[in-house]
Amino acid sequence: xxxxxxxxxxxxxxxxxxxxxxxxxxxxxxxxxxxxxxxxxxxxxxxxxxxxxxxxxxxxxxxxxxxxxxxxxxxxxxxxxxxxxxxxxxxxxxxxxxxxxxxxxxxxxxxxxxxxxxxxxxxxxxxxxxxxxxxxxxxxxxxxx
Amino acid sequence: xxxxxxxxxxxxxxxxxxxxxxxxxxxxxxxxxxxxxxxxxxxxxxxxxxxxxxxxxxxxxxxxxxxxxxxxxxxxxxxxxxxxxxxxxxxxxxxxxxxxxxxxxxxxxxxxxxxxxxxxxxxxxxxxxxxxxxxxxxxxxxxxx
Numbered sequence: 001x002x003x004x005x006x007x008x009x010x011x012x013x014x015x016x017x018x019x020x021x022x023x024x025x026x027x028x029x030x031x032x033x034x035x036x037x038x039x040x041x042x043x044x045x046x047x048x049x050x051x052x053x054x055x056x057x058x059x060x061x062x063x064x065x066x067x068x069x070x071x072x073x074x075x076x077x078x079x080x081x082x083x084x085x086x087x088x089x090x091x092x093x094x095x096x097x098x099x100x101x102x103x104x105x106x107x108x109x110x111x112x113x114x115x116x117x118x119x120x121x122x123x124x125x126x127x128x129x130x131x132x133x134x135x136x137x138x139x140x141x142x143x144x145x
Numbered sequence: 146x147x148x149x150x151x152x153x154x155x156x157x158x159x160x161x162x163x164x165x166x167x168x169x170x171x172x173x174x175x176x177x178x179x180x181x182x183x184x185x186x187x188x189x190x191x192x193x194x195x196x197x198x199x200x201x202x203x204x205x206x207x208x209x210x211x212x213x214x215x216x217x218x219x220x221x222x223x224x225x226x227x228x229x230x231x232x233x234x235x236x237x238x239x240x241x242x243x244x245x246x247x248x249x250x251x252x253x254x255x256x257x258x259x260x261x262x263x264x265x266x267x268x269x270x271x272x273x274x275x276x277x278x279x280x281x282x283x284x285x286x287x288x289x290x
Contacts, residue, residue, distance in 0.1 A: 010204060019281065020220055021163035022252050041289075053243075057251065059155060059229040062241030073254055075165055084204040096207030098198075098285040106202065107167050107283045109218055111256055136164065138252045140243040 008094040010085040015106065026053040026122075026137035028074055033133050035078070042128035044115045051124040051137060058122050061140075065119050069143035070126065072112050075136040076103035113143050153239040155230040160251065171198040171267075171282035173219055178278050180223070187273035189260045196269040196282060203267050206285075210264050214288035215271065217257050220281040221248035258288050 005011060029050040032038045039046065051072065053061060064070070083104045085094040097105050114128040124140075150156060174195040177183045184191065196217065198206060209215070228249050230239040242250050259273035269285075 012201060012204075015168035017168075018166035019169040020167040020222070022165040022167060023160035023162075023226075024164040025251050056157060057229060057243075059157075060242035060251075061244070062230060062239070063244035064241060066244065071256065073252070073256070077165070081168075084202060085207060094207070096209060097205035098202075099206070099208035099211065099287055101286050101289070105284060106170050106205075107218070109254065109284055111216065111218070111286070139250060139254055141246050141256075142244055144246070 005083070006087050008085065008087045009083060011082040012084050014082040022075065022138060024075065024136040024138070025057050026051060028129065028131055028135040028137055030129055030131060030133045035132055038132060039130045042112050042114065042130040044128045046127055048117060048125050048127060049129045051126060051140070053122045053124070053137070055122050061119065061122065064124070064140065065116070067142040068116055070114055070116050071141045071143050072114055072126070072129065072137070073139040074110050074131060075138055076108035076110050076131070077136055079103040079105070079108040081106050081108060109138065150228070151232050153230065153232045154228060156227040157229050159227040167220065167283060169220065169281040169283070170202050171196060173274065173276055173280040173282055175274055175276060175278045180277055183277060184275045187257050187259065187275040189273045191272055193262060193270050193272060194274045196271060196285070198267045198269070198282070200267050206264065206267065209269070209285065210261070212287040213261055215259055215261050216286040216288045217259055217271070217274070217282070218284040219255050219276060220283055221253035221255050221276070222281055224248040224250070224253040226251050226253060254283065
């Protein structure tokens with residue numbers, strides 16, 4: 001059994017075939033260089049972070065300053081993808097992956113709502129992220145409601 | 146110029162190389178068979194929809210009934226991915242893709258918050274979706290807040 005699995009956790013066969021492909025559209029810069037340094041959850045009172053959007057997509061940012069809150073989708077590129085049961089620290093028993101927001105999941109896409117502080121060209125200064133420095137960006141959307 | 150682009154809209158070169166891969170983990174069933182039939186936005190007072198999770202991931206649903214609201218990520222598999230400026234119907238002027246929640250975007254991942262009505266084995270009955278019948282499922286997460 002895989003040594004990185006804790007008691008009560010369970011892995012299934014990882015997917016052999018993939019169905020769709022993603023392009024990284026930028027990079028997220030945060031003060032946290034190791035996974036262990038990251039806060040457990042983003043905080044709008046936390047430090048400024050910078051989202052650098054690839055200049056190829058520059059015009060897609062047109063009008064984004066009208067929104068104070070954005071939804072950021074990013075790729076948790078260091079997570080394994082085959083665990084169905086996980087035992088989070090502090091939990092009483094193992095829990096299904098889809099009942100957790102853990103980075104470990106079949107498609108490691110994270111979703112955060114952030115406060116847009118300001119735009120600087122193709123960079124956005126935001127607050128409320130909790131990911132590592134260098135995390136690949138997948139999407140930006142205006143936050144509804 | 147591509148005939149499917151409206152005046153004021155702009156496409157860039159589509160990505161030639163991809164950076165990450167997705168696996169479809171299930172299928173979403175809704176009453177809407179054509180894109181034109183879909184509501185503009187999900188409504189928790191709307192009809193029941195059914196999310197069929199692939200039985201391979203069955204144990205990952207463990208404990209999900211504890212949450213009344215879930216975040217659903219799905220793949221908008223019929224959308225083009227190269228538009229940076231779009232002119233939505235009724236808008237005064239074109240708008241950047243990242244300032245819209247349009248399905249047309251570099252990575253066509255949709256995110257919806259739904260009401261969990263009940264679980265039936267590896268299926269979830271939910272309300273609040275607005276996608277077409279047959280839409281591929283990418284992820285389920287408990288909704289925070």
